[in-house]
Amino acid sequence: MSVKVENLSVAYRMRAGDCCPVDGVTFTVADGEIMGLAGESGCGKSTLGNSLIFMEGRMRHLGGRVVVDGQVLPIADFRAMRPYRMTKVSLVPQYAMNALNPTRRISKLTTDLLDSHGVRVGEVLEEMKRRIRLIGLDEDVLNKYSFELSGGMRQRVTIILSTLLNPSLLIADEVTSALDVSTQRAVGEMLIEFRNHGFVKSIIAITHDLSILAQIADSILIMYAGRLAEKASAADIVNAPLHPYTQMLLASLPEVGVRHDKTTLTGIPGRPPSLVNPPRGCRFADRCPFARAKCAEPPPFKEVRPGHQPEAVRSGDPVRHPRPVARQLRERPHGHPAPRRDCGNGRHGKSVR
Ligand SMILES: Nc1ncnc2c1ncn2[C@@H]1O[C@H](COP(=O)(O)OP(=O)(O)O)[C@@H](O)[C@H]1O
Numbered sequence: 001m002s003v004k005v006e007n008l009s010v011a012y013r014m015r016a017g018d019c020c021p022v023d024g025v026t027f028t029v030a031d032g033e034i035m036g037l038a039g040e041s042g043c044g045k046s047t048l049g050n051s052l053i054f055m056e057g058r059m060r061h062l063g064g065r066v067v068v069d070g071q072v073l074p075i076a077d078f079r080a081m082r083p084y085r086m087t088k089v090s091l092v093p094q095y096a097m098n099a100l101n102p103t104r105r106i107s108k109l110t111t112d113l114l115d116s117h118g119v120r121v122g123e124v125l126e127e128m129k130r131r132i133r134l135i136g137l138d139e140d141v142l143n144k145y146s147f148e149l150s151g152g153m154r155q156r157v158t159i160i161l162s163t164l165l166n167p168s169l170l171i172a173d174e175v176t177s178a179l180d181v182s183t184q185r186a187v188g189e190m191l192i193e194f195r196n197h198g199f200v201k202s203i204i205a206i207t208h209d210l211s212i213l214a215q216i217a218d219s220i221l222i223m224y225a226g227r228l229a230e231k232a233s234a235a236d237i238v239n240a241p242l243h244p245y246t247q248m249l250l251a252s253l254p255e256v257g258v259r260h261d262k263t264t265l266t267g268i269p270g271r272p273p274s275l276v277n278p279p280r281g282c283r284f285a286d287r288c289p290f291a292r293a294k295c296a297e298p299p300p301f302k303e304v305r306p307g308h309q310p311e312a313v314r315s316g317d318p319v320r321h322p323r324p325v326a327r328q329l330r331e332r333p334h335g336h337p338a339p340r341r342d343c344g345n346g347r348h349g350k351s352v353r
């Protein structure tokens with residue numbers, strides 16, 4: 001098993017108290033797996049990704065551990081993490097393509113980056129050129145300034161830089177956001193190609209865009225308000241989601257060719273809870289059409305089929321999917337989604353409202 005995250009909790013120290021966007025998170029990413037990490041803005045995706053490599057300023061490690069290739073990473077210790085960055089774990093931060101220094105050529109940026117990791121550029125230059133050609137770019141990009149490159153080219157250059165030392169895990173945070181659809185596809189295909197070539201063993205692809213994950217990810221982990229809602233294969237998340245939040249996220253996706261006056265986009269009513277003093281029970285309860293009294297208790301996180309782990313499914317509950325609930329929700333012509341039949345996994349049944 002390449003990457004294990006065990007009961008990880010990370011907080012930001014705030015005046016009002018600790019804001020905890022990563023709260024007791026446990027999951028694994030296998031060798032060769034591309035795992036998508038999705039959820040609404042503010043649910044803790046970037047904090048989770050950053051915490052695996054870089055605890056900045058106000059971030060505090062409250063507990064849990066990260067194991068990569070059998071080795072526990074000293075994530076709470078900024079200095080001790082230095083030898084692991086780029087070699088074991090690498091990060092393409094959100095907005096990285098806009099953060100490339102515009103006063104330096106890409107070749108100089110590469111040299112600076114490698115210097116900071118004690119690697120001489122000559123050792124990897126030929127390999128870097130090979131990877132640039134592999135993704136269909138001209139090696140002349142090395143002589144360019146970042147502002148001379150398109151968004152898609154800059155994004156691909158940042159991914160090449162981040163994976164030059166063949167890390168075990170690449171965390172790619174919103175690398176397809178703010179790109180046009182064909183460039184999104186090129187960047188997505190690049191991630192798959194780099195995984196296939198073994199430039200990186202496993203990838204966590206963070207995005208709020210489920211449609212891109214459906215195309216590139218092997219598995220998808222859905223996060224809500226600092227906790228995990230559901231993890232399963234990409235096909236199961238898209239076709240047979242179990243958690244109401246996942247179902248409603250999918251139901252919120254617009255469909256090409258369907259006019260607004262024919263069907264109303266359902267969306268998810270309400271807002272996520274505050275991450276400072278969040279509710280003790282299910283964090284989705286305020287927005288969930290299936291909520292009932294026992295949802296005030298913290299829900300369990302159990303495997304109900306091999307590889308499929310939704311939160312809030314009680315052990316031993318039967319799981320039946322006569323028809324994906326997401327589709328039922330999508331087909332409702334107006335108003336908020338409401339359950340029309342028991343989705344079969346125990347709690348996610350009748351609404352109390
Ligand atoms: N640097 C920071 N300082 C304080 N709070 C932060 C900081 N970054 C993020 N947060 C808080 O953590 C929450 C989760 O943010 P983030 O991890 O960026 O979510 P996502 O990537 O899912 O949009 C945010 O709602 C915000 O309240």
Ligand code: SF4
Pocket residue numbers: 243244245282283284285286288289290291292295299312347348349
């Ligand atoms: S049914 Fe209850 S536990 Fe499950 S998502 Fe809804 S509120 Fe949470």
Ligand SMILES: [Mg+2]
Pocket residue numbers: 045046047094
């Ligand atoms: Mg983010």
